[in-house]
Amino acid sequence: MQELVNHAKELLTSGSVARVLGWKTGDLPYNPEPAYFDSAEALEEFVYNGFCGANLSKYMIEASKLEGKTLIFLKPCDTYSFNQLLKEHRIDRDKAWIVGVGCHGKLDAEQIRCQGIKGIEAVTEAGAQLQIQTFYGDRTIDYSSALLERCHVCKGKEHQIYDELIGESEETNDEERFSQVAGIEQLNPEEKFAFFQKELSKCIRCNACRNVCPACSCRKCVFDSNKFDSAQKANVDSFEEKMFHIIRAFHVAGRCTDCGECSRVCPQGIPLHLFNRKFIKDIDELYGEFKAGEDAEAKGPLTDFTFDDAEPGIVAERG
């Protein structure tokens, strides 16, 4: 981490970047938050640890409108989102200085709590172990047992786009990416519906999944009301309200890089990635494998077609 801070300080003082986009210590030991740093002093607050899961690509949209270059720290999976935004002309490549940071999988505080650990005061990473100080004494658990869901289906340790690299990455892939989706597909309609009813009825419509999503970058969103002022943020009407999840997933279909931010930020723990991943699975199966954000050139599957695409009836035929 110190290496990142030193390098950022160096670039800031030399004037080659105007600001640094990174993470700073949050109010709890396990929730660092994305932050801009515009001076070497401010960088004292910089932090990069296992809980820095936040994907910073989306902040680059605003940073692209500012004067001067922005140093942005990206993990390997974040670079897919960055590429995708680049392809959609939402960010300016010349305004970014990308420092690819190493990643060994990111942690989920919820997974730690699931293991019966409460009152977390401090978390120290020690190789494959995680030492946790709590109000009730110290505990040591496996690092891999507290990984975010998305890290179990890690996209790889290669940065797709960067100016320089600092630190080593490691693949944490230990699950089949589509196994959860395939599991649900096997159920009968009643079971499928019951499963989603259970999950989706938890939704409080806080819009966190929309706000964090790097693919959701429209200035005007269908889920915002067109009313004046504070009412703007209220939900638009019952249709968008009721069909929220499917509309959200469809709006990012073919552009979603499966970064898993939606599921990470959901305060209700809804597995939102299951919707996005279903679309990815279908696209892969029907229109050939496509990885959104792998490069900034390829045509998206929903803005493209071939003459012999499958007919919609294939859904029934596949059973």
Place this chain on the structure above:
Amino acid sequence: MSIEAKTEFKPKIVAFCCNWCSYAGADLAGSSRLGYPADVKIIRVPCSCRVNPMFILRAFEKGADGVILCGCHPGDCHYSTGNYYARRRMTLLFSMLDYLGVEQGRTRVEWVSAAEGMKFSATMNEFVEKIYSLGENVRLGDLRCRN
């Protein structure tokens, strides 16, 4: 003496028809005196590609029991390629609905040209019958699944 409330199920079916082929196909079915059930409500759209997947969801939310999209045959689109895009979108939408546990029979895409009045009438008859067998749509009223 009591009056029994009639609870016979009358499906509501929305058919999105493209202006250039399927709407003309429906016209032909009419002028050729080929019958199709009055449960089908046609909405004319400039092209099958105009149909945003949200239109289909909105129809369901408003109480439709089945939604069918009709467009020109692939290759015959008035705008050259509109229906190719519609085809991909609808495939993904239908697959998603299936994933959520909504019966597959409630959604359908059929390519009907302006000369296929017969096909239009047959398709509609068949589709309405299917919806009769599936019964009322209760699942898609609210995808958040609240009552």
